[in-house]
Amino acid sequence: TKTVREVLEEVVPKKQLQLKQLKTEHSQAVLGEVKVEHVVGGMRGLKSMLWEASVLDPLEGIRFHGLSIADCQNVLPAAPGGKEIIAESMLWLLLTGKIPTEAETRQLSRQLAEKGELPEYIEKLLDSLPPTLHPMTQLGMGVAALNHESKFQAAYERGIKKNEYWQYALEDSLDLLARLPALAARIYRNVYNPGQPLPKVNKDLDLVGNYANMLGFGDNHDLTEYLRLYIAIHGDHEGGNASAHTSHLVGSTLADPYLSYAAGLYALAGPLHGLANQEVLRWQMQMQKELGDNITHDSIRESLWKTLKSGQVVPGYGHGVLRNPDPRFMALQQFCDTRPSLLQDPIVQLVKKTYEVAPAVLKEHGKTKNPYPNVDAASGCVLYHYGLTQFKYYTVIFGVSRALGCLTQYVWSRALGLPIERPKSLSMDAIEKLIKE
Ligand code: FAM
Numbered sequence: 100t101k102t103v104r105e106v107l108e109e110v111v112p113k114k115q116l117q118l119k120q121l122k123t124e125h126s127q128a129v130l131g132e133v134k135v136e137h138v139v140g141g142m143r144g145l146k147s148m149l150w151e152a153s154v155l156d157p158l159e160g161i162r163f164h165g166l167s168i169a170d171c172q173n174v175l176p177a178a179p180g181g182k183e184i185i186a187e188s189m190l191w192l193l194l195t196g197k198i199p200t201e202a203e204t205r206q207l208s209r210q211l212a213e214k215g216e217l218p219e220y221i222e223k224l225l226d227s228l229p230p231t232l233h234p235m236t237q238l239g240m241g242v243a244a245l246n247h248e249s250k251f252q253a254a255y256e257r258g259i260k261k262n263e264y265w266q267y268a269l270e271d272s273l274d275l276l277a278r279l280p281a282l283a284a285r286i287y288r289n290v291y292n293p294g295q296p297l298p299k300v301n302k303d304l305d306l307v308g309n310y311a312n313m314l315g316f317g318d319n320h321d322l323t324e325y326l327r328l329y330i331a332i333h334g335d336h337e338g339g340n341a342s343a344h345t346s347h348l349v350g351s352t353l354a355d356p357y358l359s360y361a362a363g364l365y366a367l368a369g370p371l372h373g374l375a376n377q378e379v380l381r382w383q384m385q386m387q388k389e390l391g392d393n394i395t396h397d398s399i400r401e402s403l404w405k406t407l408k409s410g411q412v413v414p415g416y417g418h419g420v421l422r423n424p425d426p427r428f429m430a431l432q433q434f435c436d437t438r439p440s441l442l443q444d445p446i447v448q449l450v451k452k453t454y455e456v457a458p459a460v461l462k463e464h465g466k467t468k469n470p471y472p473n474v475d476a477a478s479g480c481v482l483y484h485y486g487l488t489q490f491k492y493y494t495v496i497f498g499v500s501r502a503l504g505c506l507t508q509y510v511w512s513r514a515l516g517l518p519i520e521r522p523k524s525l526s527m528d529a530i531e532k533l534i535k536e
Pocket residue numbers: 143370371372373375407411412413414415416417418419420466467468469473474475
C-alpha cells in the first residue's frame with residue numbers, strides 16, 4: 100500500500116510537465132476577454148486562476164478531477180460500517196487525482212489520527228478566549244497559531260530549493276488537517292459545554308468519526324455519517340470562491356499553509372459565503388416562529404417576499420457560478436429522504452417546502468442570476484435535528500471541510516512553482532482613459 104506522498108511523487112512530475120508544455124506551447128492562447136463589467140463586477144466569470152482539484156460547471160455543478168458528487172458516492176471508500184464518503188478518501192482524490200483503495204484510505208486515516216492531538220499552547224490559547232468570541236474567529240486564530248509548528252516555514256528559513264517546497268507543504272497540510280477536528284471540537288466544548296471532558300483522538304477512527312466523537316456525538320451514527328458526507332462534499336468548489344481564492348493568494352506569497360488557510364477561513368466567515376449556513380437556519384426558524392401552525396406554500400411565499408422587500412437576501416439561494424440547484428444541496432436532501440426521522444422533522448420539512456416555492460419567487464423578483472438553492476440552504480437543518488443546535492458553530496464545520504481543497508491547492512501551487520499573485524488594478528479615471536484610447 101502506497102502513502103499519499105508516494106503517489107504524489109509519481110504524479111507531480113507529470114503535472115509539472117503539463118504546465119511546462121502549456122507555458123511553452125500555448126502561453127499566448129486567448130481564454131476570454133476582460134471587460135469593464137469584470138473589473139467593477141467582482142471578476143465574476145473571469146478566467147484567471149489555475150486550480151487543479153475541481154472545476155465547477157454552472158449547470159452540472161462541481162466535479163472533483165472529473166468526478167461528480169454521485170460518482171464520488173459510488174467509488175470513494177466509506178468508513179467501516181458507514182456508507183458516506185469520508186474526508187480521507189476525498190482528500191486522496193483531490194490531492195492525487197486518483198481513487199484510493201480501501202487500504203490506502205485506512206492508512207491515511209491512521210496517519211492523520213496519529214498526529215491529531217493539539218499542542219498544549221494551542222489548548223491554552225483557545226481556553227483563554229472569551230466564549231462569546233465567534234467560533235470562526237477562534238478557529239482562524241487556532242489555525243494561524245499552529246504555524247508555530249510549520250515545517251515549511253522552518254525549511255524556508257533554513258534555505259531549501261524551490262522544487263522541494265511541495266514536500267514540506269504536504270507535511271504541514273497533513274499535520275493541519277489532522278489537528279482540525281481537535282481544534283474545532285475544543286472550540287465547541289469551550290463555547291457550549293464548558294468544563295466537559297474532551298475525548299482523546301481514537302487511532303482507529305477516521306477524521307470525521309473522531310470529530311463527531313470529540314463534539315460529543317460519537318454514539319450518533321446518523322449524525323456522524325451526515326458530517327462525513329457534509330465535510331467531503333464541501334471540501335472543494337474550484338478556486339475562485341472567496342475562501343479558496345484568499346488562501347491561494349496568501350499562499351502565493353509563500354506564507355505557510357497554516358497562515359494561508361487561516362486567511363481563507365476569515366473569508367468563509369462572511370455572510371455571503373460560508374456564514375450563510377448559520378444565516379439560513381436563523382432565517383428559517385424565524386419564519387417558522389412567524390408562521391406558527393399555518394405553514395403553507397402561500398404563507399412561505401409571503402414570508403419570502405417580506406425578506407426581499409426589506410432589502411435582504413434570501414440566505415441559501417443564489418450563487419456566483421451555479422445556474423441550477425446545487426448538487427451538494429441535492430445530495431444533502433437525498434440523505435434526508437432516506438431517513439424517516441428527518442422527513443418528519445418540522446425544520447427539515449420547512450427547508451424542503453421553501454425550496455418548492457423560492458425559485459419562482461426569486462425569478463419574479465428578477466434580480467438574482469440563480470434563483471436556486473446552494474448547499475447552505477440544506478446543510479444546517481439536519482445538524483439541528485440531530486441536536487447540534489448552535490448555529491453560530493455551523494461555519495466551523497464548513498471550515499474543517501474546506502481545508503481539504505485549499506490545502507490541496509497549496510501543495511499543488513508549490514509543486515508547480517506558481518508565482519506570487521499580482522493582478523493589475525485600475526482607477527475609474529484609468530478605465531475611462533483606456534476606453535478612449
Ligand atoms: N436573495 C436576494 N437577492 C439576491 C440573492 C438572494 N439569495 N442572490 C443574489 N441576489 C441579488 C444580489 O444581491 C444582486 O443584487 P444587486 O444588484 O442589488 O447588488 C443581484 O441579485 C445579482 O446578484 P447575482 O449576480 O445573482 O449574485 P452574485 O454572484 O453577485 O452573488 C451570492 C452570489 C451567493 C453572494 C448571492 O446569491 C447571495 O447573496 N446569496 C445569499 C447568501 C448565500 O446563500 N451565500 C452562500 C453562497 C454559498 F454557495 C457558499 O458560499 N457557501
